[in-house]
Amino acid sequence: xxxxxxxxxxxxxxxxxxxxxxxxxxxxxxxxxxxxxxxxxxxxxxxxxxxxxxxxxxxxxxxxxxxxxxxxxxxxxxxxxxxxxxxxxxxxxxxxxxxxxxxxxxxxxxxxxxxxxxxxxxxxxxxxxxxxxxxxxxxxxxxxxxxxxxxxxxxxxxxxxxxxxxxxxxxxxxxxxxxxxxxxxxxxxxxxxxxxxxxxxxxxxxxxxxxxxxxxxxxxxxxxxxx
Amino acid sequence: xxxxxxxxxxxxxxxxxxxxxxxxxxxxxxxxxxxxxxxxxxxxxxxxxxxxxxxxxxxxxxx
Numbered sequence: 001x002x003x004x005x006x007x008x009x010x011x012x013x014x015x016x017x018x019x020x021x022x023x024x025x026x027x028x029x030x031x032x033x034x035x036x037x038x039x040x041x042x043x044x045x046x047x048x049x050x051x052x053x054x055x056x057x058x059x060x061x062x063x064x065x066x067x068x069x070x071x072x073x074x075x076x077x078x079x080x081x082x083x084x085x086x087x088x089x090x091x092x093x094x095x096x097x098x099x100x101x102x103x104x105x106x107x108x109x110x111x112x113x114x115x116x117x118x119x120x121x122x123x124x125x126x127x128x129x130x131x132x133x134x135x136x137x138x139x140x141x142x143x144x145x146x147x148x149x150x151x152x153x154x155x156x157x158x159x160x161x162x163x164x165x166x167x168x169x170x171x172x173x174x175x176x177x178x179x180x181x182x183x184x185x186x187x188x189x190x191x192x193x194x195x196x197x198x199x200x201x202x203x204x205x206x207x208x209x210x211x212x213x214x215x216x217x218x219x220x221x222x223x224x225x226x227x
Numbered sequence: 228x229x230x231x232x233x234x235x236x237x238x239x240x241x242x243x244x245x246x247x248x249x250x251x252x253x254x255x256x257x258x259x260x261x262x263x264x265x266x267x268x269x270x271x272x273x274x275x276x277x278x279x280x281x282x283x284x285x286x287x288x289x290x
Contacts, residue, residue: 037232040239047243086250090243097239101232203250210257217264224271 002205010202016195020188028185040098045173046193047090048116050200052154054083055123057204059151062144074140075211077147079204081126087196088120103167111160112168119157122150136215 024042031038057080065073095113096106107113126146133139161170172180173189 035232037236037239039236043240043243082250082253086246090246093242093246094239097235097242101235199247203254206254206258210254210261213261214264217261217268220268221264224268224275 006202006205009198013195013198013202016191016198020192020195023188028188034102037098037101040094042189042192044091044094044098045189046196047087047094049193050196051084051087051091052158053197054080054085054087054200054204055119055151055154056080058084058123058126058147062147065140065144066148071136071140071215072208072212074136074144075208076204077140077144078127078130078211079207081123081147082207083200083203085120085123085127087200088116088123092116092120108167110166110168111164112157112166115153115157115160119150119153122146122153126150136218 020042024039028039030036058077059080061073061076061080064070065077092113099108100106126143129146130139130143133142160166161168169180171178174181174186
């Protein structure tokens with residue numbers, strides 16, 4: 001039953017992305033100043049939103065682990081971090097590929113870009129920390145603490161374009177009182193975010209199941225060698 | 228200008244999907260690793276007990 005739900009959600013996500021790609025490529029006009037390349041926004045911004053949701057999942061799960069000491073929350077935290085890392089990478093790289101033709105540069109050390117890169121590196125460090133600690137309880141505890149302290153940086157990334165003058169554009173979307181996109185152009189962006197969020201939910205569910213299976217296998221192996 | 232913009236648009240979408248594909252591949256590889264560990268443990272149990280290890284219902288149905 002659970003497998004069927006995951007397959008259904010994955011298919012829904014795929015159909016939604018296919019539908020959105022059709023709308024983005026065939027129905028939306030080119031942007032007045034940027035031409036066709038502005039369409040990168042339809043993955044660049046949803047990827048950022050998805051990465052932040054992954055970071056939030058990791059943050060909440062880490063707090064739950066530290067308070068309740070249940071390993072399933074550790075599994076949820078690592079799954080959320082992997083989603084944050086993957087879609088954070090998508091956001092950074094698509095941003096660079098968009099910046100090159102529009103700004104004439106691949107990168108600049110402004111508040112938004114720099115803080116996003118720093119947060120991404122910290123979440124990469126979270127996964128490296130987990131590889132370095134053998135004991136499951138210590139690994140879960142240390143990783144949870146790192147995740148809890150890293151998450152506030154994500155909020156800084158969100159607000160950076162309001163607090164600082166940046167090369168990165170200021171708020172554009174209507175949800176941030178930007179008003180910078182024409183009517184009809186914002187909808188596919190939120191639908192793509194929904195599609196990526198659904199895909200991320202499936203990934204998190206699968207990773208949690210894999211972590212649980214790994215724990216059970218480790219327990220069985222220990223009993224076998226002890227016997 | 229338009230050709231250059233279309234090129235970067237293509238690169239952007241290609242990279243986005245490659246990175247997501249990387250996540251999916253990592254998931255599949257981890258799943259395969261788990262299956263290999265189950266096989267190894269089953270072999271260990273058979274060697275220790277001298278009898279075939281009991282199989283899960285799902286595997287029995289597949290055969």
